[in-house]
Amino acid sequence: MRNRTTVVDEHQVEAWLRHVRLGLVVCGALSALGAVLVVIGAYPAEQPWVAPMLTVGVLLPAALRLPWRRLYRYPLARLAPYVLGLMEWAGITALAANDPQGPVFYPGAYTIVLLYACVGYSARVVAGYGALCVLGFVGLATATGLVDDGSTIGLAGTLLVLAILSVALAASRETRDADWRRDDKRALALVNHASDGVVVVDAAGRIHYQSPSMTRIFGYAPDELIGRSSLSLVHPDDVARTRAWFAQVSRSEPGTVARLDVRLRGGDGGWRHVELAGANQLHDRDLSGLVLNAHDVTARKALEEQLSHHTFHDPLTGLANRALFRNRVDHAIARGQRTGSSIALFLVDLDNFRLVNDGLGPGSGDQLLATVAQRLRDELRPSDTVARLGGDEFAVLVEDDVTELSAAGVAQRLVEAVRLPAVIDGQQIVASASVGVAILKIQGPDRPARSDADGLLRDADLAMYAAKAGGGNQYAIFDPAMHADLLAEARQRSELERALVEGQFVVHYQPIVELSSTRLVGVEALVRWNHPERGLIGPGAFIPLAEATGLVVPLGRWVLRQSCLQLARWRATFPQAANVYMSVNLSARQFQAPGLIDDVAAAIADTGIPAANLTLELTETLLMRDTAATVEALAALKTLGVKLAVDDFGTGYSALSYLRRFPVDVLKIDKSFVDGIVTNQEDAALARTIVELGRTLNLLTLAEGIESSAQSSQLETLGCTYGQGFLFARPTEPCEVEALLRRS
Numbered sequence: 191m192r193n194r195t196t197v198v199d200e201h202q203v204e205a206w207l208r209h210v211r212l213g214l215v216v217c218g219a220l221s222a223l224g225a226v227l228v229v230i231g232a233y234p235a236e237q238p239w240v241a242p243m244l245t246v247g248v249l250l251p252a253a254l255r256l257p258w259r260r261l262y263r264y265p266l267a268r269l270a271p272y273v274l275g276l277m278e279w280a281g282i283t284a285l286a287a288n289d290p291q292g293p294v295f296y297p298g299a300y301t302i303v304l305l306y307a308c309v310g311y312s313a314r315v316v317a318g319y320g321a322l323c324v325l326g327f328v329g330l331a332t333a334t335g336l337v338d339d340g341s342t343i344g345l346a347g348t349l350l351v352l353a354i355l356s357v358a359l360a361a362s363r364e365t366r367d368a369d370w371r372r373d374d375k376r377a378l379a380l381v382n383h384a385s386d387g388v389v390v391v392d393a394a395g396r397i398h399y400q401s402p403s404m405t406r407i408f409g410y411a412p413d414e415l416i417g418r419s420s421l422s423l424v425h426p427d428d429v430a431r432t433r434a435w436f437a438q439v440s441r442s443e444p445g446t447v448a449r450l451d452v453r454l455r456g457g458d459g460g461w462r463h464v465e466l467a468g469a470n471q472l473h474d475r476d477l478s479g480l481v482l483n484a485h486d487v488t489a490r491k492a493l494e495e496q497l498s499h500h501t502f503h504d505p506l507t508g509l510a511n512r513a514l515f516r517n518r519v520d521h522a523i524a525r526g527q528r529t530g531s532s533i534a535l536f537l538v539d540l541d542n543f544r545l546v547n548d549g550l551g552p553g554s555g556d557q558l559l560a561t562v563a564q565r566l567r568d569e570l571r572p573s574d575t576v577a578r579l580g581g582d583e584f585a586v587l588v589e590d591d592v593t594e595l596s597a598a599g600v601a602q603r604l605v606e607a608v609r610l611p612a613v614i615d616g617q618q619i620v621a622s623a624s625v626g627v628a629i630l631k632i633q634g635p636d637r638p639a640r641s642d643a644d645g646l647l648r649d650a651d652l653a654m655y656a657a658k659a660g661g662g663n664q665y666a667i668f669d670p671a672m673h674a675d676l677l678a679e680a681r682q683r684s685e686l687e688r689a690l691v692e693g694q695f696v697v698h699y700q701p702i703v704e705l706s707s708t709r710l711v712g713v714e715a716l717v718r719w720n721h722p723e724r725g726l727i728g729p730g731a732f733i734p735l736a737e738a739t740g741l742v743v744p745l746g747r748w749v750l751r752q753s754c755l756q757l758a759r760w761r762a763t764f765p766q767a768a769n770v771y772m773s774v775n776l777s778a779r780q781f782q783a784p785g786l787i788d789d790v791a792a793a794i795a796d797t798g799i800p801a802a803n804l805t806l807e808l809t810e811t812l813l814m815r816d817t818a819a820t821v822e823a824l825a826a827l828k829t830l831g832v833k834l835a836v837d838d839f840g841t842g843y844s845a846l847s848y849l850r851r852f853p854v855d856v857l858k859i860d861k862s863f864v865d866g867i868v869t870n871q872e873d874a875a876l877a878r879t880i881v882e883l884g885r886t887l888n889l890l891t892l893a894e895g896i897e898s899s900a901q902s903s904q905l906e907t908l909g910c911t912y913g914q915g916f917l918f919a920r921p922t923e924p925c926e927v928e929a930l931l932r933r934s
Contacts, residue, residue: 203262205367206271209310213274214253216306220281220299271310275319278303283326297327297345304356313361320353387484390477395420395436398479407486409457420482425453425461439468439480446470454484463491504578506556507563515577515585519643522589523630534597536586537626537650538566538604541662543582546619554614558621561614565607570600585647594629594667601625601665609663625665626654679735685721686732686741694720695745697752698921701930702773702892702914705906710934712771712805714914715753716921717745737779746780747789754797754804756924761799764931773805773835778812787826794830801831805856809837813852821851828853835892839880849887857884859910861895868900874908881909 261267282299300323307319327349387408388401400415415423424432435450442448450466465485471477502514510518522533540562547555559582566576566584575587588600608623628649649668657666689695699713719727736742753772760767780786794801806827813820813836824834835856836849859880866873877893884891893905896915905913919930 203259205310206262206268207258209271209306210258210274211254212306212309213271213278216278216302217274217281220278272315275303275307275311278306279319279322279326283330297349300327300349301352304352308356308360308363311360313357313364316360317353317357320350320356324350324353387486389415389420389482389484390471390479391420391436391482392479393440393472395433404484405457408454408462408484411457414457423454425455428452435466435468436480439470440472442470444470444473451487462486463488507560507578509563509567509584510575510577512577512579515575515579515587516643516647518575518577518587519646522587523642523646526589526630531589531591532593532629532631533646534588534592534600534630535628535646535650536588536597536601536604536665537579537628537647537654538562538584538586538608538623539626539654539658540582540608541622541624541658543621546614546621550615550617550619554617554619557614558612558619561612562608562621562623565610566604569603569607585650592629597627597629598665598667601627601667605663605665622663624654624657624662626650626652626657626668627665628653628668682732682735683739683741686736686739689719689721690741690744690748694722695748696720696726696923697749697756698923699753699756699927700914700921701919701927702912703918705893705902705910705913708918710770710930711912712773713927714773714807714921715749715756715775717749718921733777737777740779742777742779743783746775746777750774750789751793751796754793754799757803758797758799760924760928760931764928766934767931769803770931771803771805771833772799773807775807775837776812778809781808781812781823786823787830790827790832791830794832802833805833805835807835807837807858810839824853849883854889856890856892856912859891859893859905861915864893864895864901864905864915867904868898874904877905877910878908885909 258267258270261270279300282303303323304316304320307316311319324346327346331346387404388399389397389404390399391397397415397418397420400410400413402412404410404415405412420436421429421432432450432452435448439448446469448468450468452464452466453461454464456462463486465487467483467485469481471479471481502511503509504511519533519535525531526533540558543555543558546558559578563576563578563584566586570576570586570588573589577585577587579585586600586604588597604625605623608621611618611620613619626649628646630646649672652672653666653668656672657664660666696718698716698718700716701710702712702714703709704711717729717733719732721727733742736745753774757767757770757772760770776786790804790806794804827834833855834853835858836852836854837858838860839857857880859877863873863877863880867877868874881891883889890912891910892912892914893901893910894914896902896905896913896917898917901915902913902917919926
C-alpha cells in the first residue's frame with residue numbers, strides 16, 4: 191500500500207521516466223541522423239563530433255534498459271533529462287555548424303529540443319533552452335554569413351516564437367500538474383481520513399486495491415489484503431449471500447449502488463458488523479473491478495441490540511418482560527401445534543411482598559426480587575423462559591411435552607426455591623410464593639389447541655389466586671371450574687355495580703341496649719342487598735367481593751349517609767330518640783380511601799345530626815395497619831366529634847399494646863367470646879379482662895351476639911355496659927325500630 195507522500199511522488203516519477211525515455215529516443219534519433227549523413231558522405235567522418243554521436247547511438251539500447259525508477263532516488267540521476275536536453279542541443283548545433291545550410295535546415299531540429307523541454311521542464315528552464323536555441327541559431331547564421339538572408343531572419347523569428355510558445359505550454363502544463371497534484375492530495379486525504387474502508391475487487395472477488403483507511407478502521411497492514419479473496423474475510427454464515435450479492439453487483443448497471451449488511455473479520459481476528467456499498471466499475475479500464483465501501487457499524491449494532499434488550503427485558507432482573515414472554519408463549523403454542531407437544535405456564539407471585547417494601551424500603555424489595563429471579567433461573571433449564579411480568583409477579587414457560595405430574599414437580603421446586611432464606615441488607619428474610627400452573631395439551635396440527643397466550647396467562651392467574659386463597663406458599667394447577675368461578679364472580683361484580691346504580695341496597699338496623707335496663711341506646715346500621723331474583727341477601731354474600739373490587743367505598747358512603755338521614759328522621763319524630771346513637775361500620779378500603787373525613791363531615795352537616803350521636807366502627811385488624819397513618823386518620827375523625835368503636839375486639843394479637851395510642855371510645859366484645867361466656871371459663875376470663883381494660887382506659891364496653899338471658903346476666907355481672915343480639919332484637923327495618931321507640 192502506498193503511503194501519503196509516495197502516491198503524489200509516483201506521478202512525478204512516472205513523468206520523469208517518460209521524459210528520460212523521450213530524451214533517449216531523441217538522442218538516438220539524432221545519432222542515427224548523424225550516422226546516415228556520415229555514410230552518405232554529407233559530412234566527413236574525421237569530424238570530432240562524429241565519434242561521440244555514434245557512441246551515443248550504440249549505447250542507447252543499454253541506456254533504455256537502465257533501472258531508471260530506482261535511479262530516481264539519487265538527486266544526481268534526476269538531472270538526466272537536463273543532460274539529455276543539452277546533448278540534443280549540442281548534437282544539433284554540431285551538425286548545423288558543419289553544414290553550410292545548417293542554419294536553414296536545422297531550426298526544425300531545434301524545435302524538437304524545445305518540444306522535448308516543454309514536455310517535462312519548468313517554464314523557466316524551457317525559457318533558458320529557448321534562449322539557448324535562438325542564440326545558437328543566431329551564432330550559426332553569423333558564422334556562416336547568412337545574417338542578411340531574409341529567410342534566415344524569418345527562421346530566427348519563427349524559432350523565437352516557438353520558444354515563447356514552448357514557455358507558455360510549459361507554464362500551462364505546470365498549472366495543470368499543480369491542479370492534479372492538489373486534487374490527488376485532496377483525494378488522498380479523504381481516503382486516509384474517511385470513516386469507510388475502500389477496496390477494489392475483480393469479478394471473482396479477489397482484492398487488488400485497499401485504501402489506507404483499512405489500516406485505521408479494520409486493523410489490516412498496508413497491502414495485507416492485496417491478492418486475497420474477499421470472501422475469506424466474510425463470516426461463514428454470510429458467505430452464500432455475499433457471493434450472490436457479488437454476482438448481483440457484477441451484473442448491475444454502471445453507477446448503480448447495491449448494499450449489504452455482513453460480518454467481516456477485522457485485523458485483530460474479531461468479527462465486525464459492516465455495511466457494504468458496491469458499485470460496478472468493471473467497464474472502467476483504470477479500475478476494472480467492483481468498488482466496495484466498507485462502513486463499520488459494529489457500535490451501532492451493539493447499541494441496537496442493547497436497546498432491543500431493554501425493550502424486551504426487565505431492567506432490574508434481566509429477565510424477559512411481559513411483551514417478550516407473550517411472544518415466546520405464542521411461538522411455543524405454534525411449535526406445539528406442529529409437533530403435537532404440550533406446554534406449561536407458571537405464574538409465581540410473592541406472598542406479602544408489600545411488607546418487605548414497607549418495612550425495609552424499596553431498595554431491599556428490589557434486592558429480594560433480583561434474588562428470587564436468580565433462584566428461578568437456577569431451578570430451570572436454559573431452554574425454559576423466565577420472565578418478570580411486573581411488581582412481584584414472575585412467569586415461567588416450560589415446553590417439551592409437559593405432563594401434569596412433571597408440571598407439579600417444577601411448581602414445587604419453584605415454591606421451595608423462593609422459600610429459602612435470603613440475607614437482604616444484613617437481615618435474613620424468608621419469603622414465600624403462590625404458584626399457579628396452566629397446562630396446554632396440544633394434540634397436533636389436526637387438533638389445534640384452543641388457547642392463546644392471553645388465555646393461558648388467564649388460566650395460570652386463576653390457579654395462582656387459588657393458591658393464595660389456600661394460604662400461599664403452595665401451588666395450584668388450573669381446573670376449568672376455576673374459570674366458572676371467575677365468570678360467576680364477574681357476573682356478581684356486574685350485578686353489584688348495577689345494584690348501586692338502581693338502588694337495590696337497603697339498610698337494616700339492630701338495636702343496642704343498656705344491659706342493666708334493656709333501654710334502647712343505639713342502633714347498628716347493617717346493609718342488605720334486595721336482589722330482584724334472589725331476594726334479601728346478607729352482607730356476607732357480597733361485602734367480600736365489594737371489598738376486593740373497591741365497590742365497598744361508594745357503597746359505604748351511601749350507607750353512612752342513609753343511616754344519618756334515618757337517625758335525623760327518628761330524632762325529628764320521637765323525642766326519646768334524642769340520645770339514641772347510630773353506629774356505622776367502616777371497611778378497610780373505606781378507611782384508606784381518600785375523602786373519608788370529608789364524607790363523614792358532609793353526612794353530619796347535611797343531615798343535621800349531632801356528631802356525638804354517630805359512632806364509626808373499625809375492626810381490630812384494620813387498626814394494626816400502618817399505625818402512624820391510622821392514628822392520624824382517627825385523630826381527624828375525632829376532631830369532627832364522632833365516637834369510635836373497635837369491632838371484634840380480642841380476635842387480634844397486638845391490639846392491647848397499641849390501644850392506648852388510638853382515640854377510641856367503645857370496645858365491642860366479639861361474639862366468639864360471648865358464645866362460651868357461661869360454659870367456658872377461658873372465654874369468661876377474656877371477657878372479664880376486656881371489660882376491666884375498658885374500665886381502666888375509661889372506655890365503654892359492648893358485647894355483640896347475645897342470644898340468651900344467661901349470657902346477658904353474666905356480662906352484666908362482669909360490668910359490661912351495652913349489648914346487642916338476637917335476645918333483644920334481630921337486624922330489622924326502620925319501622926320495627928320505630929315501634930321500639932314508641933314503647934320506650
